[in-house]
Amino acid sequence: MTSVALAVTDGMPLFELAIPCTIFGPGNPEAAEAGYELRICAAPGASVGGWLRSETPRRLDDLAEADTVIVPACDDALDHPPAELVEAVRAAHQRGARVASICTGAFVLAAAGLLDGRRATTHWMHTRKLAESYPEVEVDPGVLYIDDGDVLTSAGQAAGIDLCLHMVRSDHGVILANTLARRLVVAPHRAGGQAQFIADPLPGGDSGDRGEGRYGLSGLLDETRQRLDEPVTVAELARRANMSLRHFSRRFMAVTGTSPLQWLLTQRIRRAQELLETTDNSIEKIAEQVGMGTATTLRRHFNRIVGISPTAYRRAFTESRGLGRSRPGLAQTSDRP
Known part of the structure; x- marks a missing residue:
């Protein structure tokens, strides 16, 4: 038996x-067959979701x-993780x-202290x-999960869900994980290096944005998002914002936390993700729509940023929703050059 303890606070x-x-859990026949034994370990009087009371003899x-x-x-993990839980987790890892x-x-x-010197x-x-x-x-900040061995x-x-399935896959192989x-x-497998599916909003314009260019930096980038299929340079963005190239780059970094080129590349990839999820367009067509030019360029950047190929990304969304056979255009799409 492999015991899996869930900490409830x-x-x-x-x-x-x-x-x-x-x-x-015991209600899962595959888990039972694999020899998992789930143990609920809770702090006294702990409730879940603010209303479901935990009743378990394990502490x-x-x-x-x-x-x-x-x-x-x-609750309050960001500022004050429960001391009892912290100590219990430390003791478990030490054992x-x-x-x-x-x-x-x-x-x-x-x-x-379990994450010191580790990726997390x-x-x-x-x-x-x-x-x-x-x-x-x-x-x-960009991945779904990280497996660093014992942490x-x-x-x-x-x-x-992805992490738990990954642990099952590591323990018992692909067949059991896919069955679960x-x-x-x-989706049977979303790689840990795959990017989190997040929106990437630009912070709202602050006092420093007012009077910059025609509509401030936030307005400029909102417009740029709507025209991702068009070629654009950092110099052109700086001109539209009525700034010198150096000042624009500094201001851009202060507002967005990244460089203009990296921001633009991220927006193109985010838009490609949306199109892969919602359309049957070929990889070549999507590359044009997001301003990547060629399918080869899109594949290269998509793999680097998202962690999987465009076709694998699309398949993960369509197959998990039972859409693969109902969208014949997808079967004709390939990541091959």
Whole structure:
């Protein structure tokens, strides 16, 4: 038997409790066949979702007896991770447990010192906070999950499903993981290096934007997003904003946190993701629509930024929704040159 202990603390989200229970719990015949034994370990009086009361004889101290420990998000984890949970997680890891976090559960692992010197991730909304609070952690804000051997971290809630399936795949192989994925009606494998599916909004214009160009920096970039199929240079953007190239680059970095070229490339890739999800357009056509020019260029940048090919990305969305055979255009699309 492989024991999987789920840490439950007061105020944790219900969905994040359901993920490990569904994949590793006794109600799952595949999990039972694989020899998983789920243990719910809870702080006294803990409630889930603010209303579901946890009734279990196991306490957080019992985490140390498990082979695998899963730490979902918990209330106030960003600023004050529960001390009892932090100590229990540290003790479990010291005794040899594999420890995994879902969403902001990463803050508990960081507080326990498990992430020092390691790559880790969490929900994209909180990656900056994680990096600032724990400078010894190498925070990667763009991935779904990270497997660092005995310590694993995942992004937002749905990425917790990917992480749990990844652990099953690591323990028992692809066939069992795919069987579980079919039961859950989710993509059988989203690679950990795949980017989080996030919007990338530009911060609203501040006082520094007022009077810049015709409509300020925010307005300029909103317009640029609507014209991604058109070629544009940084010099042209600076001219539209009525700034020198040097001042524009500095101002751009201050507002967006990235360089103009990197921002523009990210917008093109985000738009390509939308088109892959919502249209049957070929990779060549999408490359034109997002201003990449050729399918080869789109594939190269898409693989580097998203972590998988455009066709694999499209397949993950269509197959998980049962759309693959109902959209014949997809079968004609290939990532081959």
